[in-house]
Amino acid sequence: MYKDLTEKTIKSTTVFDGRILHVTLDEVELPNGAQAKREVVRHCGGVCIAPLDSEGNLYFVRQFRYPYNEVVLELPAGKLEKGSTPLENGKRELKEETGCTGYSFVSLGAMYPSTGYTDEIIHLYACKVESVGEQEPDEDEFLNVEKIPLKKAVEMVLNNQLADAKTQITILKLDALLRSGKI
Helix, strand or coil, X not given: CCCCCCXXXXXXXXXXXXXXXXXXXXXXXXXXXXXXXXXXEEECCEEEEEEECCCCEEEEEEEEEHXXXXXXXXXXXXXXXXXXXXXXXXXXHHHHHHCEEEEEEEEEEEECCCCCCECCCEEEEEEEEEEECCCCCCCCCCCEEEEEEHHHHHHHHHCCCCCCHHHHHHHHHHHHHHHHCCC
């Protein structure tokens, strides 16, 4: 048993410096004094929103996700922009991707999508849908909006029909909190 499990960075070398991702190769000292290398994908973070309408439907977006070479159904989400809070980013993404504006935003916490190689943190929120207008997607974003009842969305998670981790976690947390009367 180790008293201190912290790994100390000895040296960090930038391997790639992109628009969204930055990759470093770090040399670290382990708790036992040995040295190791760590490949780290640095990311600005993200936000995911579960917009719930008065009839109990969630608004989803279906879009092509290049790394997986498939169309994925997920809740509205996006990367964090500098100078804005996660909630401000979430409201912006909600409007851009679905055309929805929301109210009564509730934080569902944050998640670490993959602790082994990235420092990305995704902030999770739920809100009630106030109004639905036109989408305002980025010029390189092509999305179809779909409404799915929350109960069906939970079933889809449990039946492996929604592969996106942030979407799964947000749906299950929202459902649990609603059933317990906490929101």
